[in-house]
Amino acid sequence: MRRSLLVSALVLALAGCQSAPAPRVAPEAAPQPAAAPAVESPAAHDNLNALAWMQAAEEYRLATGQTYRAALAQLDRAIKTPDWDALVPSERANPPDGLPPAVIFDIDETVLDNSPYQARLLRDGGFYEETTWDAWVREEKAKPIPGALEFARAAAARGVTLFYVSNRAVHLDEPTLANLRAAGFPVDDNTRFLGLGHFVEGCEQIGTEKGCRRQLVGRTHRVLMQFGDQIGDMVTIEANNPAGRMAALEPYLGWFGERWWVLPNPTYGSWEPALFNNAWSLPEAERRRMKYDALDYAE
Known part of the structure; x- marks a missing residue:
């Protein structure tokens, strides 16, 4: 009996030991990944997509190239048609009959690409100003707009005089002409550049409009075509609002794609x-x- 009681006590004692919870050991903390360094996002800018499109999109090069190729397809017909003239009547001071043929180009974003200058402004958080613009022009680094050089050379080879009517200031004539020539554009005479501030006798200048300078070209030449990235490169805009812009171009809608040619420019x-x-x-x-x-x- 005593032995039986001792065995029972021993069994209960062992059972108690087995039911006791084992002590918990805190797991070692898992290593946490180091926080990524903060990256400053570029500042938002209205011109980013426009500039990226002009510099990187094949569609931009296709658009400018097809514009100049289409113009070249019309050029011989324009030369052979005596009454073909691309000046509006108010800017034609004398009949064009018998005058030698000419083409008027705007420069910026029409024959020369200034998107690198605008890209610098975007990168630096700046905006257009005359000081930085003058410095860019004096670098003489602007490249040809796709298609422009081929058309200009073909026109010059046909005996067409090329005029560059631009709102680049006249004091930038030397670097502008040097840039045009370095890019390969025909410039047979320094007087072919008519910049902002060029005085035209007998014509009243209206702000930055190009009407007087176009009239000057028309005094000595029959203008076959005009090229630009702005409506104001072809005709004077009396009121720069949506209605005024439409009023300026509406009478001449049939000239676009024939006498007037517009290059895409979404940047300014x-x-x-x-x-x-x-x-x-x-x-x-x-x-x-x-x-x-x-x-x-x-x-």
Whole structure:
């Protein structure tokens, strides 16, 4: 009996030991990945997509190239048609009959590509100003717009005089002409560059409009074609607002793709300030709001 009680006690004692929870050992903490260094995002800029398209998209090169190829296909017909003239009547001071043929080019974003200058402004958070623009022009690094050089050379080979009517200031004539020549454009005479500030006797200059300079070309030449990235490169805009711009071009819609040729330029131009009443003095955020207001939401 005593032995039986001792065995029972021993069994109960062992059972108690087995039911006791084992002590927990805290697991070693897993190593945490180091925090990634903060990367500063580029500042938002209205011109980013436009510049990226001009510099990287094949579609841009195709668009400019097809414009100049289509113009070249029309050029021989224009030369052979005596009454073919690309000046509006108000800028034609004398009959074009018998005058030697000419073509008028704008320069910037029409024959020369200044997108690297604009890319610098975007990178540096800056905006256009005369000091940085003059410095860029003096670098003489602008490359030809795709298609422009081929057309210019073909026109010159046919005996067509090329005029470069630009709103580059006249004091930039030397680097401008040097850049054009370095890029391969025919420039047979320094007087072929007619910059902003060029005085035209007998014609009243209206702001930065090119009407007087176009009239000057027309005094000695029959203008076959005009090339530009702005409506104002072909005709004077009396009021730079959507209605005024349409009024300027509407009588001549049939000339586009025949006598007048427009190059794509989404980066700048008179179309932009027309959306905010030409009020560059407004804060950038307010100008942007007005551009948003000008969008069509089809609602």
